[in-house]
Amino acid sequence: MKERLISALASIPIVAAMTMSGACAATCPYGMVNDPYPGQCSRYIDINVDGICDFSQATATASDQGASTTYSDPQSSENSGSAGFDVHLEDGNNVSSLHDDGFAFDNGQVHSDGTGYFILPVSILLISAYLFTHYLFSKGIINRQRHRRFWNLFVTAGYLGTGVTGVLLIFIINLGVRTVLNPNITFLHAELAILMVVGTMIHIHLYWKPFKKIFKVLFNLKSYSNKKKHEKVPRLSE
Amino acid sequence: MVYDMLIPSIPVIVGYLSTFILFRRGLIRKSLHVNIWNFVIGVAFLISGGAGFLLMVLMEIGVKLPISPQLLYWHIELGITLALVTVFHFHTYWKTSRTMFGLKRRPRI
Numbered sequence A: 001m002k003e004r005l006i007s008a009l010a011s012i013p014i015v016a017a018m019t020m021s022g023a024c025a026a027t028c029p030y031g032m033v034n035d036p037y038p039g040q041c042s043r044y045i046d047i048n049v050d051g052i053c054d055f056s057q058a059t060a061t062a063s064d065q066g067a068s069t070t071y072s073d074p075q076s077s078e079n080s081g082s083a084g085f086d087v088h089l090e091d092g093n094n095v096s097s098l099h100d101d102g103f104a105f106d107n108g109q110v111h112s113d114g115t116g117y118f119i120l121p122v123s124i125l126l127i128s129a130y131l132f133t134h135y136l137f138s139k140g141i142i143n144r145q146r147h148r149r150f151w152n153l154f155v156t157a158g159y160l161g162t163g164v165t166g167v168l169l170i171f172i173i174n175l176g177v178r179t180v181l182n183p184n185i186t187f188l189h190a191e192l193a194i195l196m197v198v199g200t201m202i203h204i205h206l207y208w209k210p211f212k213k214i215f216k217v218l219f220n221l222k223s224y225s226n227k228k229k230h231e232k233v234p235r236l237s238e
Numbered sequence B: 001m002v003y004d005m006l007i008p009s010i011p012v013i014v015g016y017l018s019t020f021i022l023f024r025r026g027l028i029r030k031s032l033h034v035n036i037w038n039f040v041i042g043v044a045f046l047i048s049g050g051a052g053f054l055l056m057v058l059m060e061i062g063v064k065l066p067i068s069p070q071l072l073y074w075h076i077e078l079g080i081t082l083a084l085v086t087v088f089h090f091h092t093y094w095k096t097s098r099t100m101f102g103l104k105r106r107p108r109i
Helices: A002-019 A074-079 A092-097 A101-106 A119-138 A144-175 A182-206 A208-219 A224-232 B010-024 B030-061 B068-092 B094-101
Strands: A069-072 A086-089
Touching (some): A119 A144, A119 B030, A144 A182, A144 B068, A144 B094, A182 A208, A182 B030, A208 B030, B010 B068
Antiparallel strands (some): A069 A086
16 A cells, blocks of 8 residues: 555656646756856756856747857856857757757756656655664664664765765866766756755654754753753752 | 855865864863764755755746745855765764774674
8 A cells, every 4th residue: 555655656756747848848947047157057058059058048049950050158258248259150060069969868858847856755765664664673673773774874875975966066067067967967966865864854863862962062052851950959069 | 157166165174173183182072073063064954955955846846936046056055065074974973984884893702
C-alpha cells in the first residue's frame, strides 16, 4: 500500500513534466529579467546570441535558421553596455557551430522550469526510512551507534554530493562553460540537496542535546527546568 | 553575473584558524570553539539550504517572486561557506568521523 502511494506520488512530477508546454518552459524559473552572460544559473541559453539569457528575455527568439546572424561578444557587451562588436555570419552552419550539441538537453523540456525534482517523494521516503530505523532502535533491534552511523553516512553523502555539484556549478557559471551535462548536474544538485536538508533535520534530531548546548554555551540560554535547578541547589564555590 | 568565491570563504578560513589556535593555546575552551562553528554551520545551512529549498518549491509550483534572483545569489554565496564549514565540521569531529567511515584502527590483541 505504502509502495503504491510512493510510486503514485513519484509519478506526479513526471506527468507534470510531460504535460508542460514549451511556452511555460521558455521562461526564467528564477524570474530574472535580461540576465547577461554568463548568466546567474547553469541554464543560461543564448540562441539569438545577444549576450543575454533567452529565458530572461520577454521575447526570446528561438530561430537560428537564418542565413545572417549578428553575434555580439557577451564579455564586451557586459563591460560596455551594448557596445559589443558585431560579427556577421553568412552561413547557417557556422551559426549552429556556435552552440554545442547539448543544446537539445538544455532547452528546458524536462528540468529547466523546476518540475521533476521529486521533492515530496524523496522527502517522504527519507522520513519513512528514518522512522523505521528509529523504531528498530527503540525496540532494541539495532543499537544507537549503528542507527547514528547509518544516518551520518547518509547526511555525509548529501553534503558531499551537494557540495561537489554546487562548486562544479559555480565554476560552470563563472567560466560560462556549457556542456551536455549542465542540466544533469543541476538535477543531481537539487536531488542531493533534498537528502542534505532532510538529513540535517534527522542529524539535529539525533544530536538534540549537543544542538541545545550550542545556545547554552554561546548565548547562555538555559531551559526553564535547568534554571529552577540552579536556583534551588547552592553553588559549591559559594 | 559572476559569483564571488573568495569573499565568503576567506573570512571563514581565517575565523576557523583563529578560534582553533586560541583553543590549542588554551585561551578559549574547546566547547566554545566547537559551538561557535556548530552555530556557523547551522546559520549557513539555514540561509543556503533554506533559500535553495524555497527556490525549488517556488519553481515546482511555478511562482516567481521579485526576490528570487537575490535568493539565488545568497543561496550560492552561503553555499560556499557551508561547504567549507562542513569540512571544518569533519575536522572538529574527526574521531567520530573516522569511526563512521571505518578508518579507525582496531588495537591488536
